[in-house]
Amino acid sequence: MRILLDTHVWLWWNSEPNRLSPTTLEMIGDVENEVYLSAASVLELAIKARIGKLPLPEPVNEYVAKRIIKDEIRELPIRYTHAAVVQGLPLTHRDPFDLLLIAQSQHENLTLLTADTKILAYAGNMIDARHSI
Numbered sequence: 001m002r003i004l005l006d007t008h009v010w011l012w013w014n015s016e017p018n019r020l021s022p023t024t025l026e027m028i029g030d031v032e033n034e035v036y037l038s039a040a041s042v043l044e045l046a047i048k049a050r051i052g053k054l055p056l057p058e059p060v061n062e063y064v065a066k067r068i069i070k071d072e073i074r075e076l077p078i079r080y081t082h083a084a085v086v087q088g089l090p091l092t093h094r095d096p097f098d099l100l101l102i103a104q105s106q107h108e109n110l111t112l113l114t115a116d117t118k119i120l121a122y123a124g125n126m127i128d129a130r131h132s133i
Contacts, residue, residue: 002034003027004076004105006114007041007097009129014067024113024129028071036076036110037068040100082107093118 005013005028012019013028020028028035042064048054056063068075078100085103086096093099098119105112106124113129120126 001027001030001032002036002108002110004036004038004101004108004110004112005041005073006101006112006116006119006129007044008115009113010037010041010073011045012115012129013071019115019131020129021131024127024131027113027127031072034074035071036074037064038076038101038104039078040097040104044097076104076108076110078104089122092121 009020009024009028013025017025027033042060045054045056045064046060049056049060067073082100082104085107086099089099089102093102093116098116101112101114102119102122102124104110105126109125111125111127112119113127114120115128115130120128
């Protein structure tokens with residue numbers, strides 16, 4: 001399976017795995033799966049860290065680099081074709097980072113793991129990553 005992690009899912013994987021369902025944890029940890037983190041997520045992390053909304057133990061570039069290497073997460077660059085797909089998406093969700101992740105998942109035929117109910121409402125292969133209590 002080819003999986004794209006929403007930004008918060010990647011953060012939870014690294015810091016609060018109990019927030020993710022056992023199935024999600026299994027999917028991300030399965031070496032048979034190709035797991036991706038988008039450059040859009042890294043941009044989102046950098047902006048939130050810069051404005052003080054995301055405290056991280058180290059600069060974003062180091063934080064991300066160490067963890068994608070350790071977990072064998074693949075990088076997904078942003079291409080103009082991904083950005084262009086956003087034009088055809090319904091604007092039920094207005095977050096530009098999330099719209100780009102939806103577009104990337106659709107264009108690259110990736111399963112998007114997310115806990116965002118607005119994202120889950122979009123067409124495509126989306127899986128609710130939340131741990132149900």
